[in-house]
Amino acid sequence: MKRIESEQNASIKQWKKLYTKKERDKSGQFIIEGPHLIEEALRHHVPIAHLIVEESYTLPENWNMSALDPWVVPKKIMKILSDTEHPQGVMAICRMKEQPLKPRQDGKYLLIDGVQDPGNLGTIIRTADAQGIDGVILGEGTVDVYNSKVLRSTQGSLFHLPVVKGSLDEWITDCKTEGVPVFVSALKGAKPLQEIQSSRSFALVVGNEGSGVRRESIEAADELVYIPMFGNAESLNVAVAAGIMLYELMRNRQ
Known part of the structure; x- marks a missing residue:
């Protein structure tokens, strides 16, 4: 897994911007935090661009790491990236996907x-x-x-x-x-x-x-x-x- 140590890393700055609607719309990406949301995203085939893992966090064995492009970060960077008081140790950068929807007679x-x-x-x-x-x-x-x-x-x-x-x-x-x-x-x-x-x-x-x-x-x-x-x-x-x-x-x- 790749590692990021610096708070000034360009990827860290870019991911942090995803808390703004402007950047989400521009990049077509959004950020989710915690194992439950990530599990749900994986189960329903939401495209995940990057997985961000705090260095002391133990990942579930059933996650396919080769498909998730994982990055390891120290606790201080996880706190910077998280918008919660108590970060859960793992985050994912997801890609938005089109969801076609039209009304039907029995809908x-x-x-x-x-x-x-x-x-x-x-x-x-x-x-x-x-x-x-x-x-x-x-x-x-x-x-x-x-x-x-x-x-x-x-x-x-x-x-x-x-x-x-x-x-x-x-x-x-x-x-x-x-x-x-x-x-x-x-x-x-x-x-x-x-x-x-x-x-x-x-x-x-x-x-x-x-x-x-x-x-x-x-x-x-x-x-x-x-x-x-x-x-x-x-x-x-x-x-x-x-x-x-x-x-x-x-x-x-x-």
């Missing part, structure tokens, strides 16, 4: 309208994965899916299902063309989620933490839906709300 989709908190987006993606959703579409204003906090919150679910950037207006139109009903989370003029007629397919739109779903999406909806609440809370966290709605829509499928 189940989650459309994200401007969710800005990384933890919320990661949790939503993880929940969509757990519920068997066919794809997640990230609309304008949504936090970058390759943000390190998003990646950690997905717990590897990003590698299990298609997550793509797209125009929500176009996606809603295409879903309707395919006969996929579009449900939009809203309050005014909305039906309780339990009253929605069951359907074998659906597209659910959830919105920004503060302002909710854009007017354009609300106006294009087949149904506006809300979650009845029986306590005194005024609202739910968007990730929690998305989870409840996905569960109910999946439970009611024909």
